[in-house]
Amino acid sequence: MPSPLSPAAVDALRALTPGAQSTTHFNHAGASLPSSATLEAMRAHLWREATMGPMEAGIAGREQSERARLLAARLLNARPAEIALTSGNSAGWGRAFAALGPWRSGERILVGRHEWGGNLAAMRLSAQRAGATIEVIPSDSSGAVDPQALEAMLDDRVRLIALTWLPANGGLINPAAAIGQVARRHGIPYFIDAAQAVGQLPVDVAEVGCDVLTGPCRKALRGPRGTGLLYVREDFLSRLTPAFVDIRSAPLGADGEPVLRDDAVRFEAAEAAPALHCGLANALEEALEIGVENIRAQIDSVAQALRGQLAEIPGVTVLDQGRERSGLVAFNIAGLEAASVQRSLADQGISIGSNGVPYTPLDMESRGLKQIARASVSYLTTETEIGRLLDGIRKLATQ
Numbered sequence: 001m002p003s004p005l006s007p008a009a010v011d012a013l014r015a016l017t018p019g020a021q022s023t024t025h026f027n028h029a030g031a032s033l034p035s036s037a038t039l040e041a042m043r044a045h046l047w048r049e050a051t052m053g054p055m056e057a058g059i060a061g062r063e064q065s066e067r068a069r070l071l072a073a074r075l076l077n078a079r080p081a082e083i084a085l086t087s088g089n090s091a092g093w094g095r096a097f098a099a100l101g102p103w104r105s106g107e108r109i110l111v112g113r114h115e116w117g118g119n120l121a122a123m124r125l126s127a128q129r130a131g132a133t134i135e136v137i138p139s140d141s142s143g144a145v146d147p148q149a150l151e152a153m154l155d156d157r158v159r160l161i162a163l164t165w166l167p168a169n170g171g172l173i174n175p176a177a178a179i180g181q182v183a184r185r186h187g188i189p190y191f192i193d194a195a196q197a198v199g200q201l202p203v204d205v206a207e208v209g210c211d212v213l214t215g216p217c218r219k220a221l222r223g224p225r226g227t228g229l230l231y232v233r234e235d236f237l238s239r240l241t242p243a244f245v246d247i248r249s250a251p252l253g254a255d256g257e258p259v260l261r262d263d264a265v266r267f268e269a270a271e272a273a274p275a276l277h278c279g280l281a282n283a284l285e286e287a288l289e290i291g292v293e294n295i296r297a298q299i300d301s302v303a304q305a306l307r308g309q310l311a312e313i314p315g316v317t318v319l320d321q322g323r324e325r326s327g328l329v330a331f332n333i334a335g336l337e338a339a340s341v342q343r344s345l346a347d348q349g350i351s352i353g354s355n356g357v358p359y360t361p362l363d364m365e366s367r368g369l370k371q372i373a374r375a376s377v378s379y380l381t382t383e384t385e386i387g388r389l390l391d392g393i394r395k396l397a398t399q
């Protein structure tokens, strides 16, 4: 049975996190704070590279990359062969999307209203060139993507359903599994941007029924910047031809012809950063050790406490939608730009995020929002930190 972490457990985890001593961090949705052991795993490999020679240290590096792949597969309930190690969310999502091949006039892409702006940019470039369309699946009264409305839109011209599971601009959680059931029933490829979900929510790729799922590892997983995961369902892999390959993803065979890898490594680059993979393997191990279900329970309890107290401050509007909510808390303070709220809090040693329209353009435009301030929590977040953040916001709201 998942349960929030005890205060003693949170304190112990914080003691092993240098950033928890030096900053008040409410930007875990931007990137979280790595543990000392994750830092040490990276340092140790950089030292191996410096002392043995970077290529000569490669065997140890490769072992850690494969360990990261195994642990990532465990985290997502996937097979290791279904996991590519990437440099971030868009790096995986964009590669998988491009690998669908050219689009044709009249073909349709259906997206949730909360789709990440970078994914939309990639889709628009290809769709516009070909005369394909991108259409928005209606949301229900809570703001979440409506699976029934999706079903009513389907015909044989729909070639992709794309969902951002947890939007970047607030606390909503989309019903990824219910949408997956519709996609599976109709045999339509289904991509999930799980950038904010991986490490924050239990993610079971079989349960959500996706063909492709992506996540960066610097957010809830607390991995190094510049690391990410791309999951491609085994049976779907043969339908994806990478837009470009290299010596690793498609080495030339004896006959001089490229031999495309038959696993997700077809999406990896030959040159990677083994030190980052060493840190990533450690971060994955830590998340699995704590248990993502417990992480979810802890984040939910902390985010609810923050949301409730924030809503009581005069002049503050909490902007989160949805019935089930994540650790991302969006708000605005009357009369203040979100970016200036972010700057003023930063002056007090408190980090939050501030997002404009481009991150989630469809949702921001449909709600008439130009900007949101975003305080995102982690299982490391304490009541003392929440108190500090709320004091800072109270001061700004009464100025």
Ligand SMILES: Cc1ncc(COP(=O)(O)O)c(C=O)c1O
Pocket: 029, 030, 087, 088, 089, 090, 091, 116, 118, 164, 166, 167, 168, 193, 194, 195, 196, 216, 228
């Ligand atoms: C939902 C979502 N998708 C995609 C991204 C982009 O991730 P990356 O910068 O790793 O490409 C983010 C980043 O915040 C995000 O929140």
